[in-house]
Amino acid sequence: MFLTVAEVATVMRVSKMTVYRLVHSGHLPAIRVGRSFRVPEQAVHDYLRESYVGVESA
Incomplete structure (x- = not known):
């Protein structure tokens, strides 16, 4: 399943411009359609999992 840039931005809770930057820098794989x-939806979840920084309890 593939997501649009707007859908990715909603899932990641960032702006569409941030998603475009991730795509153009190669951090987030994408294909052009027109x-x-x-x-790819799985690529978004993989990126978020790899970028996750846990917070340790004091």
């Missing part, structure tokens, strides 16, 4: 990008 003039827009589609991002």
Whole structure:
């Protein structure tokens, strides 16, 4: 399943511009469909899992 840039932004709770930056920098894989990008849903979840920074309890 593929997500639009707007859908990815909603899932990640960031702006669409941030998603475009991640796509263009290669941190988030995407394919072009016409003039827009589609991002594999699993790639979004993988990116979030890898980027997760746990907070230790004091």
